[in-house]
Amino acid sequence: MGRMKSRFRGFLPLVVDLETGGFDKDAHGLLQIGAASLCWTNDELEIEELVTWNVVPHPDTRVEAASLQLTGIDLDDPERLAEPEEAALRELFRFVRKAVRRHGCRRAVLTGHNAHFDHGFVTSAAARNGVKRSPFHPFTVIDTASLAAVAYGHTVLSEACQRAGLGFESARAHAAAYDVEAAARLFCAIVNEWDTLKLAGAPKS
Numbered sequence: 721m722g723r724m725k726s727r728f729r730g731f732l733p734l735v736v737d738l739e740t741g742g743f744d745k746d747a748h749g750l751l752q753i754g755a756a757s758l759c760w761t762n763d764e765l766e767i768e769e770l771v772t773w774n775v776v777p778h779p780d781t782r783v784e785a786a787s788l789q790l791t792g793i794d795l796d797d798p799e800r801l802a803e804p805e806e807a808a809l810r811e812l813f814r815f816v817r818k819a820v821r822r823h824g825c826r827r828a829v830l831t832g833h834n835a836h837f838d839h840g841f842v843t844s845a846a847a848r849n850g851v852k853r854s855p856f857h858p859f860t861v862i863d864t865a866s867l868a869a870v871a872y873g874h875t876v877l878s879e880a881c882q883r884a885g886l887g888f889e890s891a892r893a894h895a896a897a898y899d900v901e902a903a904a905r906l907f908c909a910i911v912n913e914w915d916t917l918k919l920a921g922a923p924k925s
Contacts, residue, residue: 723760724823732825733758733862734816735907737900738838739791741783745837745844748784749777750805751793753812754900757819758908763915765908771815772897774802778848781805791894806849809842816855828855833877833903835861864907871910877902884909 724732735756742748752774759768776795777783783795794800803811816828830839839861846854868880877899881888886905892898 722824724758725825728825728829730826731829731857731860732820732823732827733831733907734819734828734856735831735900735904736812736835736838736842737832737896737903738841739787739793739894739896740841741777741781741787743837745840747782748787749781750775750808750841750845751777751783751787751791751795752896753808754896755812755815756900756904757815757822758904759823765911767901767904767908768819770897770901770904772900773808773811774800775808776802776804778805778845780848805845806851809845809849809851812842813851813853813855820855827857829860829862830856831862831864831903831907833864833899833906835863835865862907864903864910867910868906871913877906881906 735758737754738750739752740748740750752772754770754772756770757768758765788795820828830842832838839856842856843854864880865875865877869875872880872883874880874883878888878890878893881902884906886902886909888902889898
């Protein structure tokens with residue numbers, strides 16, 4: 721618990737990936753939410769828990785046909801077992817708050833690939849559903865696209881994962897369950913590699 725708190729200055733990186741009805745955070749609804757909490761095991765940062773929700777878009781939002789084509793989501797499929805946007809968002813926030821308490825941190829920092837996109841959608845969805853007290857920092861995010869540009873020279877998630885030696889299954893992409901796992905594994909790989917390099921360069925006592 722203490723290591724997560726000390727490593728990230730009391731803030732908990734919590735990985736999030738969203739599938740949405742389009743690119744406008746105020747006009748397009750949520751279709752899927754994926755979230756991953758992280759932990760340290762044997763000095764390696766790794767995925768602790770993965771959760772996903774299928775979402776019924778808010779009635780005041782739109783869903784573009786192109787988004788459904790890209791994600792392969794069928795909004796009328798009863799096997800989706802989708803929840804209303806408000807309910808799914810509240811469950812996400814509960815998941816995040818439990819992780820923050822479990823690791824002794826003060827607040828979560830939304831972490832993800834092009835994280836400002838997801839942060840904006842979460843913030844807008846919370847506002848339109850009247851869901852208050854977001855557990856996420858109001859403006860700070862950790863963006864794995866930016867980190868991958870520095871670490872591996874590429875910003876696209878699939879290519880960054882390949883360069884990190886993680887592999888990437890393109891057929892499973894554009895689903896929150898897979899993309900959040902891929903982004904979480906990428907973030908862990910970058911942190912672990914960085915910490916190993918720091919230890920290697922530390923002066924011998």
